[in-house]
Amino acid sequence: MSQNPFDPAGGGNPMGGLDMGALLQQAQAMQEQLVAAQAELEAAEVTGTAMGVSAVVTGAGELRGVTIPAGTFDGGDAESLEDLGDAIVAAYRDARAQADQMAAEKLGPLAGGLGGLGAPGQEPGSMPGLPGGIGF
Template sequence: MAKGKGFNRGAAPAGGMGGGMMAQIRKLQEQMEAAQAQLEVETVTASVGGGAVKVTMTGAQVCKAIEIDPELLKDADVEMLQDLLLSGVNLALEQSRKLAEERMGPLAGGLSGLGL
């Protein structure tokens, strides 16, 4: 075998391309952590039943509040209230997932640019 032509021929030199990729990965990780932290405080509010029930949820899918219009309780229709609560929570979850996708999607695209 000729001198200088061994198994490590394609390896990146120390501090070369591999170091730049690691810096990109660290930067992307920091951006993702910042986006996740923002999602923990950013909220969406879903309104159902003409505003009779409102559900507020964070971008991290934590339910923060449920508001029920007192007028809705005057009829005391438990099944309707249960249906509205279920619809409100599911709609808030859907909106929260969309928010997370909007915030995290561009960062996930950065992973493909790194060849991961």
């Protein structure tokens, strides 16, 4: 990838101008890096916590598990169960925020070369015209 396919002096193209071969090589290399980064995110896990409840989420945002310490909530009390529901949601949101940050750090350098990624108003890791989120 040492060649610049947009080099006006030719960039390896004897006819001058855009070198499609070099451009395709760069695109393929970037796609391979993106696939590798996505695989890393799917394997990575982060834990969010709230009110003693923990939620484990992959770097891609998939919920893997929830841990509720024994005796923390009363299963016979409606208000306590409502608090439990709130704690689960808050723990998931905490973990998801960490997963989104991790994804932004891993995919950010790759997204810069894809034009539309990271545009204002788009979620990190989303592509124009595709649903938002990390899982392209």
